[in-house]
Amino acid sequence: xxxxxxxxxxxxxxxxxxxxxxxxxxxxxxATGGSTGSGRFGATGGAGASATASGTGILIPGAPAExxxxxxxxxxxxxxxxxxxxxxxxxxxxxxxxxxxxxxxRIRAADLFADFDRTKRGVLTRSQFMRGLRAAKLExxxxxxxxxxxxxxxxxxDTTGQSIRWAVFAAEVExxxxxxxxxxxPTKKLDSFARTVVTAPHPRAIRPTMEPEDAAAVxxxxxxxxxxxxxxxxxxxxxxxxxxxxxxxxxxGGAWHRCGDFRPPAPPxxxxxxxxxxxxxxxxxxxxxxx
Amino acid sequence: MVTETQFLxxxxxxxxxPHRDDERRCLLDYFxxxxxxxxxxxxxxxxxxxxxxxx
Numbered sequence: 001x002x003x004x005x006x007x008x009x010x011x012x013x014x015x016x017x018x019x020x021x022x023x024x025x026x027x028x029x030x031a032t033g034g035s036t037g038s039g040r041f042g043a044t045g046g047a048g049a050s051a052t053a054s055g056t057g058i059l060i061p062g063a064p065a066e067x068x069x070x071x072x073x074x075x076x077x078x079x080x081x082x083x084x085x086x087x088x089x090x091x092x093x094x095x096x097x098x099x100x101x102x103x104x105x106r107i108r109a110a111d112l113f114a115d116f117d118r119t120k121r122g123v124l125t126r127s128q129f130m131r132g133l134r135a136a137k138l139e140x141x142x143x144x145x146x147x148x149x150x151x152x153x154x155x156x157x158d159t160t161g162q163s164i165r166w167a168v169f170a171a172e173v174e175x176x177x178x179x180x181x182x183x184x185x186p187t188k189k190l191d192s193f194a195r196t197v198v199t200a201p202h203p204r205a206i207r208p209t210m211e212p213e214d215a216a217a218v219x220x221x222x223x224x225x226x227x228x229x230x231x232x233x234x235x236x237x238x239x240x241x242x243x244x245x246x247x248x249x250x251x252x253g254g255a256w257h258r259c260g261d262f263r264p265p266a267p268p269x270x271x272x273x274x275x276x277x278x279x280x281x282x283x284x285x286x287x288x289x290x291x
Numbered sequence: 292m293v294t295e296t297q298f299l300x301x302x303x304x305x306x307x308x309p310h311r312d313d314e315r316r317c318l319l320d321y322f323x324x325x326x327x328x329x330x331x332x333x334x335x336x337x338x339x340x341x342x343x344x345x346x
Contacts, residue, residue, distance in 0.1 A: 208321065210317065214321075215317075217311075218314070218321045221314040221317065224309060225341055228307055229307070229341060232305075234305045234307070237307070238338055240304070241337075241338065245292065
């Protein structure tokens with residue numbers, strides 16, 4: 001709650017309690033920033049430590065809590081990166097998202113980390129592991145989520161948790177493509193976690209479940225559209241829709257090869273107006289000029 | 292993904308928009324994207340649904 005400075009501020013016990021609860025809820029973020037962050041994050045974490053000590057989000061140690069109860073606490077900058085990202089507590093979802101993105105973009109996971117590992121032990125520091133993953137430019141994976149992923153592959157012998165077994169992680173991700181040693185057991189069924197993730201239907205391909213009457217309406221509409229397309233030989237819908245897709249999702253996405261189709265050839269970049277004009281010119285018998 | 296307006300514009304150009312309001316609404320809801328793309332239409336799913344209509 002924000003109050004104007006010109007108006008007198010009435011500090012109710014409920015407001016003080018709410019401020020204390022808010023500061024308490026933010027304290028894990030600040031504590032994380034102070035313990036593991038460095039540089040600009042370390043500075044914020046240090047300020048947060050004093051606020052956690054006073055319990056009300058106040059950045060001036062020793063000041064009365066009531067004077068600053070209206071101040072909106074500043075969250076850790078890394079917390080804002082969690083917006084639209086997977087929650088850091090969802091370890092399985094994070095790994096599934098990483099596997100799917102690496103598979104879709106055909107990244108060889110070992111190449112992300114191999115250059116860091118000078119001694120070829122298959123182990124990197126946490127910082128190197130995070131930098132390797134960050135080089136892949138994964139979407140929707142916050143630094144906190146990367147921490148969770150690193151914790152899963154941490155070396156158990158290292159009590160500090162700073163040694164990450166990147167080779168094990170890369171081998172798990174590579175199982176999305178294939179598994180080693182298939183020539184010895186050609187009938188082996190690929191049922192690893194990574195393979196399960198990439199063979200599952202894409203979330204985008206799952207159509208919503210509708211009420212029976214709504215599903216019937218959709219079916220009627222589709223039947224009418226298909227009938228009309230067949231009757232009047234309407235060919236231009238696909239090319240026009242593709243020309244509206246400026247980011248070329250149909251080209252870079254993984255849906256086509258997962259459907260078992262080859263990638264479609266690039267359609268001509270024509271707008272609907274150009275398509276209409278060209279069809280009119282064709283019907284009028286015009287030829288040439290790039291046609 | 293294309294916007295709802297673009298999708299309807301393409302269909303309207305060749306008179307493929309369902310005339311009944313409920314059919315039009317259900318058609319858009321059925322091919323709507325998920326997550327942050329909920330305001331857009333997954334035209335690839337539509338093309339897959341009408342695939343084979345024309346050779």
